[in-house]
Amino acid sequence: MEASLDLSRWRETPRGxxxxxxxxxxxxxxxxxxxxxxxxxxxxxxxxGVALALIGxxxxxxxxxxxxxxxxxxxxxxxxxxxxQVVGGLIxxxxxxxxxxxxxxxxxxxxxxxxxxxxxxxxxMVPRLITRDRATNALTVYLSRPLTSADYLLGKLGMIVxxxxxxxxxxxxxxxxxxxxxxxxxxxxxxxxxxxxxxxxFHGIALVALSAIALGVSAIGRTVRNxxxxxxxxxxxxxxxxxxxxxxxxxxxxxxxxxxxxxxxxLLRLDAxxxxxxxxLPLIDARFAENLSRAGDKARxxxxxxxxxxxxxxxxxxxxxxxxxxxxx
Amino acid sequence: MHTAPTALPSPRRPSRPTRxxxxxxxxxxxxxxxxxxxxxxxxxxxPGTIGLLGPNGAGKSTFIKCLLNLxxxxxxxxxxxxxxxxxxxxxxxxxxxxxxxxxxHISGMAGCEYVTYCGQLSGMPxxxxxxxxxxxxxxxRMGQERxxxxxxxxxxxxxxxxxxxxxxxxxxxxxxxxPTNGLDPSGREHILSLIGSLWSDLGxxxxxxxxxxxxxxxxxxxxxxxGHGRVIEHDSIAALKTRYRRIVELSPSSxxxxxxxxxxxxxxAVTTLSNDRLRVESKSESIEWILQLMRAARLPxxxxxxxPDGLHELFIQSIATSHGSQS
Numbered sequence: 001m002e003a004s005l006d007l008s009r010w011r012e013t014p015r016g017x018x019x020x021x022x023x024x025x026x027x028x029x030x031x032x033x034x035x036x037x038x039x040x041x042x043x044x045x046x047x048x049g050v051a052l053a054l055i056g057x058x059x060x061x062x063x064x065x066x067x068x069x070x071x072x073x074x075x076x077x078x079x080x081x082x083x084x085q086v087v088g089g090l091i092x093x094x095x096x097x098x099x100x101x102x103x104x105x106x107x108x109x110x111x112x113x114x115x116x117x118x119x120x121x122x123x124x125m126v127p128r129l130i131t132r133d134r135a136t137n138a139l140t141v142y143l144s145r146p147l148t149s150a151d152y153l154l155g156k157l158g159m160i161v162x163x164x165x166x167x168x169x170x171x172x173x174x175x176x177x178x179x180x181x182x183x184x185x186x187x188x189x190x191x192x193x194x195x196x197x198x199x200x201x202f203h204g205i206a207l208v209a210l211s212a213i214a215l216g217v218s219a220i221g222r223t224v225r226n227x228x229x230x231x232x233x234x235x236x237x238x239x240x241x242x243x244x245x246x247x248x249x250x251x252x253x254x255x256x257x258x259x260x261x262x263x264x265x266x267l268l269r270l271d272a273x274x275x276x277x278x279x280x281l282p283l284i285d286a287r288f289a290e291n292l293s294r295a296g297d298k299a300r301x302x303x304x305x306x307x308x309x310x311x312x313x314x315x316x317x318x319x320x321x322x323x324x325x326x327x328x329x
Numbered sequence: 330m331h332t333a334p335t336a337l338p339s340p341r342r343p344s345r346p347t348r349x350x351x352x353x354x355x356x357x358x359x360x361x362x363x364x365x366x367x368x369x370x371x372x373x374x375x376p377g378t379i380g381l382l383g384p385n386g387a388g389k390s391t392f393i394k395c396l397l398n399l400x401x402x403x404x405x406x407x408x409x410x411x412x413x414x415x416x417x418x419x420x421x422x423x424x425x426x427x428x429x430x431x432x433x434h435i436s437g438m439a440g441c442e443y444v445t446y447c448g449q450l451s452g453m454p455x456x457x458x459x460x461x462x463x464x465x466x467x468x469x470r471m472g473q474e475r476x477x478x479x480x481x482x483x484x485x486x487x488x489x490x491x492x493x494x495x496x497x498x499x500x501x502x503x504x505x506x507x508p509t510n511g512l513d514p515s516g517r518e519h520i521l522s523l524i525g526s527l528w529s530d531l532g533x534x535x536x537x538x539x540x541x542x543x544x545x546x547x548x549x550x551x552x553x554x555x556g557h558g559r560v561i562e563h564d565s566i567a568a569l570k571t572r573y574r575r576i577v578e579l580s581p582s583s584x585x586x587x588x589x590x591x592x593x594x595x596x597x598a599v600t601t602l603s604n605d606r607l608r609v610e611s612k613s614e615s616i617e618w619i620l621q622l623m624r625a626a627r628l629p630x631x632x633x634x635x636x637p638d639g640l641h642e643l644f645i646q647s648i649a650t651s652h653g654s655q656s
Contacts (some may be wrong), residue, residue, distance in 0.1 A: 007464050007531065010499040014423050014452025023449040031437055128437075137433035141494065144397045144427040145450045146419035 017151055024142075024155025028128065029162045037124055041117050041167060048113045049171025055106055056179020056192075063091045063098070064184035090281060091187075097280050099191035101273040103176075107199040108270045108299075110175065114168030115206065115260065119235055121163050122214050127227045129156050129218035130322065139326065149326040153215065160211040169203050172196075195268070202267045206260055209311045213256055216318025219325040252303070256314050259307040266304030271296040348411065351376050351502045351534050352396060357405035359391050359558075366391040368558040370405070374536075376502075378528045380545030380566075381538040382644055383555035389538045390430060392555060393504045397427055410501055423452065426495030426503035430510070430538075432487055440475040440482070441466060444493045451498035458497065465493045470519060484511030492520065496527075502534040503527070509544055517544075524548050542641045554644060562643075569643050575611040577619060578602075580632040591626040592619075611635070 032038050062069045065088045073084035091098045133139050142152050176196050180189045217234065221227035235257055241247060242255030252258055265271065274296030278289040301307070352374040359367040367388045383389045394400040396407055398414050398421065407414045412421035435443055441462050448458030466475045469489040474482070479490060488511050495503045508524065509517045525548040527533040539545050545552060546566065554562040562569060581588045588607055592599045595618075598610040609619070616635050623631065 007468065007499075008461060009531075010453060010457060010461060012454075012457075014498070015454065016452070017419065020450055020452060023446070027446055027449075132436045136436050137429070137431050138435045140399065140427075140429050140431075140433050141435065141447060142450065143399055144422065144425075144429070145447070146423045146452065147450060148418060151419075 014146065017147070020145075020147055021151050021155045021158060024152065025158025025162060028156065028159035032121075032125060032128065032159070032163060033166075035124065038121065041121050045114070045117050045167040045171045046174070048110060048117075049175040050178075052106060052110050052172065052175025053178030056103070056175065056188075057182050059102055060179065060183040060188055063087055065092070067184065094280060095187040095191050097273075097277050099188055100195055101277050103192040103195040104198070104268055104270055104273040107172070107176075107195050108264070108268045110172055111168075111199060111202060111264055111268065114172065114203075115264075117167045118164050118206075118210065119257070121167055122160070122210060123228060123231055123235075125160070125163060126214050126218045126231045127221075127224040129159065129215055130325070131218045131221050131224060131227045134219075134325070135222050135224075149323070152326065153322065156215060157211055160214055161207060164203070164207050164210065168206075169200070172199060172203070198268050202264050205263055205267070205308075205311065209256060209260065209315055212315040212318040212322075216321040219322035249303070249306070253306055253310040256311065259310045259314075262301050262303050262307035263311065265299055266301035266307070271298075271300035274299065348376060350374055350408075351410055352536070353408040354396075355406050357392075357395060357407050358403050359388075359395055359400060360403045365558050367395065367402070370555075370558075370560050372553065372560060372563055374553070374563070375551075376528070376532075376534040377551055378525065378535045378549045379537065380549035380552040381536055381555065382542065382545060382552055383561075385540075387555045388558040389555050390506060391558075393427070393506060393536070393538060397422060397425065397504065424498075424501040426498065426500035428491040428495040428503065428505045428508055430506035432484075433491065434479040434482075434487065436480055438479055439477060440471060440479055440486075440490050440493075443479050444490065444497050447494040448497040453498055461497050461499065462493070465496050466490075468496075468523065469493050470516070485513060485516050488512055489516070489520070492523075496533075500533060502536065505535060505537045505539075507539055508537060509539065509541060521548055542644055552643075566643075575613070575635070577609045577611045577616055578634040579607040579609060579619070580605075580634075581607070581629060582631060583629045587626070588628055588631065591622055591628060595622055 033042070061067050065085075067088070070081065070084045070088060073080040133142070139152075143149065176192065180192055183189065213234070214231070217231045218227060220230060234255075238255045239257035242252045242258040274292050278292035278296065281289075350373045352372060354370050354372045357367060357370040358365070370392065381389045381392070391400060395402045396409050396414060398418060402415075409421045410424055414421045435446065438446065441459075444462040444466060445455070445458045448461060449455060453461070463475075466489075469492055471486065471489055471493070474486060479487070482490065488508065492505070492508060495505070505524065509520055512520060521544055524535055524537065527535050535548075537545060537549060549566065551565045552562065552569065553560060579588060585601070585605060585607065589599050589601065592607070592609055600608040602608055611619070616633055619633060622628075
């Protein structure tokens, strides 16, 4: 006995490998963004972007000549008006220090928010990258199709990139764009550009490191019960231990969060911005200048090269782990 | 090298350029440490419905996995649909479907979402894949449960959805590893008839690995028997049956002892089975000689079943022959 089959046929040339990788990434992202937890993280991330835009906008409107600060100061009295004019003058005379320094500070603060949100997101995401596919033998489904393990990994990497862009880079770029688009003059665009590039470089490094580590951790365990504790152990417990004052150097470098912190300090150069401000600006209060300089010293990266190297080692070890584990069982 | 001596019936609706062979292997081998899972497998398999038989651990699944590049062959070369599996890595699997033996699904997806996704992974545009998904799910008799998460499916439903994902991209050949495992009798009946129609109606070749020899005998026109990692037999079922001894089962209405005596006197090997049936090694493909013998000896009526477990018999004999030749 045979069934009569009445099916449509598909004769077209299959779409390329780029489409298939995109399918893995976009489907994974769609599944992630259906979770309520992710929706909350997204709301927080984009709220931080809007906050960044508002801060930038207020800064521009405040310090610009003829801005609301000057107008408000004029209504108080001539002394207040003079002080407001001094602030405006500083921006005009030292745009690199004032605007560049301000945006460095804002991006530095935003990178904390972005990194933490990304780490929370990855906690939920790590088991969904490779662990679940190994647990349900879905790897066989992927690899019996016209895909290689590299295509599969690139698809999963696309998921991580998507999440990090949605939670971190996207809000940052939106915030920067909105803050400069309403800025009183082009100085705000020109002098905020370098801090922006530095922030994006840090994003790039964090993205590579976090992606590799997340994929590595996801490939280690076969159950969600194993994977999440490994991720939390690497992130929070090792991070906490590495932050203790007497922790040896090797232990400090074993924490990827500590390495990322060092990389941030080294790349965003908040220390340089603060020290330059304290030295270049004719500040009225010497104590304020001293405090700025001291804060700059505190913000200096103590082990930038070591942190970068350690992140590289993390990436290598993780890559070794996930490439070894990507065989159907 | 094992080749195909007998021609296969062409599909009723040939839809693709006909190929001489869907699988070509030359000295294909696979070792796991000291264990030789596949050894010097050289085959040219023409299109059709092919059964892959062999005892547990014979190397059937390894053979399929090597052809799909899920395992890297240690030696030899293989071509699937004319594409070298190593050199044309992705292309060799573009028109191939696979339904593995073990349970496999992508967690958190509804059945139809999962099958659509599998179509997209094979390069189908989303809309086309979704349309084909619903057609295929209708075909494997998945109703409203297609909108439920795959994680909640019963074994039978998972088996159907596995078959659906293997067919969604309209492959030229599909590999089915134990496709009827876990199905209830009516589901099994339906899936077998569906598999049987794939070649005849759509021109989709099927390579089916199964322990259920009756299933293979029913839907396949050709078998490959693998034992100890080697190909023992590869031919059409009809041709194989002529090469091995033919078995006839007799169920006499009365006086079975007279049947035994008459058959023994005629020089036939007779065994009495536990259900009182007589198992006779037939001299020829026809049972005419038994009927003549019954007439001549005035034996009472009997039910005669020719080749009751033809493939089973073939399988046992070929495995035994292989053991004999190895020792």
